[in-house]
Amino acid sequence: MVKTNNNNPKSGSQLHFQQVSFHYGQESSSIFQQLNVDICKGEFVSLLGPSGSGKSTFFRLATGLENPAGGHISINQKEEKNRLGKVGYMPQNDLLLPWRTVLENGVLPLEIKGVRKKDARKQVISHLEKFGLAGTEHKYPHELSGGMRQRVSFLRAMLSGNDILLLDEPFSALDSMTRFSMQEWLLEQWSTWQKTLIFITHDIEEALFLSDRVLLFTEPPIENKLEEVIISLSRPRDTNTRSAPEFMALKQDLLNKMTSKVQL
Amino acid sequence: MKKKKVNSWLSYTGSGIIVALLFILWETGARLYDKSYILPSPTEIFLKLWELHDILFFVHLPATLNIILIGLGISVVSGVGLAVWMNQSQVIERSFFPLIITSQTIPIIALAPIFVLWFGYSIWSKVAVTVLITFFPITVSTFDGLRSVSREYEELLKTMGASSKQIFMKVKVPSALPYFYSGMKVAVTMSVIGAAIGEWLGANAGLGYFSRRMMTQMDGAGVFAPIVLLSLLGILLFLVIKLLEKTTTTKWSDKE
Numbered sequence: 272m273v274k275t276n277n278n279n280p281k282s283g284s285q286l287h288f289q290q291v292s293f294h295y296g297q298e299s300s301s302i303f304q305q306l307n308v309d310i311c312k313g314e315f316v317s318l319l320g321p322s323g324s325g326k327s328t329f330f331r332l333a334t335g336l337e338n339p340a341g342g343h344i345s346i347n348q349k350e351e352k353n354r355l356g357k358v359g360y361m362p363q364n365d366l367l368l369p370w371r372t373v374l375e376n377g378v379l380p381l382e383i384k385g386v387r388k389k390d391a392r393k394q395v396i397s398h399l400e401k402f403g404l405a406g407t408e409h410k411y412p413h414e415l416s417g418g419m420r421q422r423v424s425f426l427r428a429m430l431s432g433n434d435i436l437l438l439d440e441p442f443s444a445l446d447s448m449t450r451f452s453m454q455e456w457l458l459e460q461w462s463t464w465q466k467t468l469i470f471i472t473h474d475i476e477e478a479l480f481l482s483d484r485v486l487l488f489t490e491p492p493i494e495n496k497l498e499e500v501i502i503s504l505s506r507p508r509d510t511n512t513r514s515a516p517e518f519m520a521l522k523q524d525l526l527n528k529m530t531s532k533v534q535l
Numbered sequence: 536m537k538k539k540k541v542n543s544w545l546s547y548t549g550s551g552i553i554v555a556l557l558f559i560l561w562e563t564g565a566r567l568y569d570k571s572y573i574l575p576s577p578t579e580i581f582l583k584l585w586e587l588h589d590i591l592f593f594v595h596l597p598a599t600l601n602i603i604l605i606g607l608g609i610s611v612v613s614g615v616g617l618a619v620w621m622n623q624s625q626v627i628e629r630s631f632f633p634l635i636i637t638s639q640t641i642p643i644i645a646l647a648p649i650f651v652l653w654f655g656y657s658i659w660s661k662v663a664v665t666v667l668i669t670f671f672p673i674t675v676s677t678f679d680g681l682r683s684v685s686r687e688y689e690e691l692l693k694t695m696g697a698s699s700k701q702i703f704m705k706v707k708v709p710s711a712l713p714y715f716y717s718g719m720k721v722a723v724t725m726s727v728i729g730a731a732i733g734e735w736l737g738a739n740a741g742l743g744y745f746s747r748r749m750m751t752q753m754d755g756a757g758v759f760a761p762i763v764l765l766s767l768l769g770i771l772l773f774l775v776i777k778l779l780e781k782t783t784t785t786k787w788s789d790k791e
Contacts, residue, residue: 355695357696358694
């Protein structure tokens, strides 16, 4: 299994933080100090922690919206100074452009990459059915349900063509029934497309149900490494997984770890 | 949805009734007063419009429309240009925004004679007044529209590897369009006023000029007839903008 205290990227490493330090602005206190994180190809990793614990900062660093004050970030074992456009990102609120139809929203990352309009449209249309979006191509976002909007948003992130997808609390605004089915849907998509998924959440059960590995974010500054919990539940996972005794045991374990770390 | 539409039609019939009542009141009032050089009745104005239709529609209306279109054109190009420039640089915003606000505190009607002094009776004195009046709503609303784009969208496009030009074209322009159009709606109605004011002060053609000339001849209906045309022109321009807005911003705008 993966160890986060290893400083060199492993052969299967897809996203690697090496000795990364970061703080916002000039004077503000540090969020990461010489942090090492290694995420492998095809892994499903959740970042779990309360708000303000640095999960979003981790994403901003990974996508390239921010740059580390010290250390390196590598993608596919290559240090990348400019990561914009190299990591797919699915934001918390779907952020679909309201003046664009489903089809036009899906085409956006391809448009930016300079793919020909006709080819881009073809590519989006070929995916719509698998994403449960058949027949919605000419609808506007406000005509869709919350779950559908998130699926379009996921499709858009996927079409960025990157191997790593960062998902920032994508289901937090959905009602719990929709959230459950979206989680199962996401696992199906993950096994179909063989992407590396990094998923921010503050819902312990969601993190457990989805991930291979959960990284715990606590109060910043976070030094050296993140505490991790490996989720050994067998796949494919379904509704029954949620009530399995191992699931409950892992949940208790995670809860203990979180509450001991988070000062109220 | 459907119910709302019915309601809006009802409100139109409401305003229609009020307008009809006002006309009846005006007509009877004017007939009782019987001094048409001071208060002409609506029918007299309409007859005057018919009588003078040749000169009004083919000489004075085109002259005014010409001023309005040139003035609006200059305002749109320079106003949108300045808004984009201010959006891109804070230094430019800080240096120009106070000036734009100040320009609106100057009574433009008082400035109009100066323009006549500078540009004479040529078309440009009238265009200058029109530009000064219409520049403000276009610039400010476009600038607000560009500023309304949330940072989240900009960052999302950045993570896709978009250049600032792509962010501008794909997010900022579509977000700013509805704002631009609301600025344009104000601007086109004011452009009619601007052109008319310009023409009062110095012109040899145009609806504003004609109206003023009729005043010196104590022709009440002759004063009103071109004013009716000016007002219709304003409404027509407004509808053109509304149509443009509808065709370029499509269905998503009925979201809220």
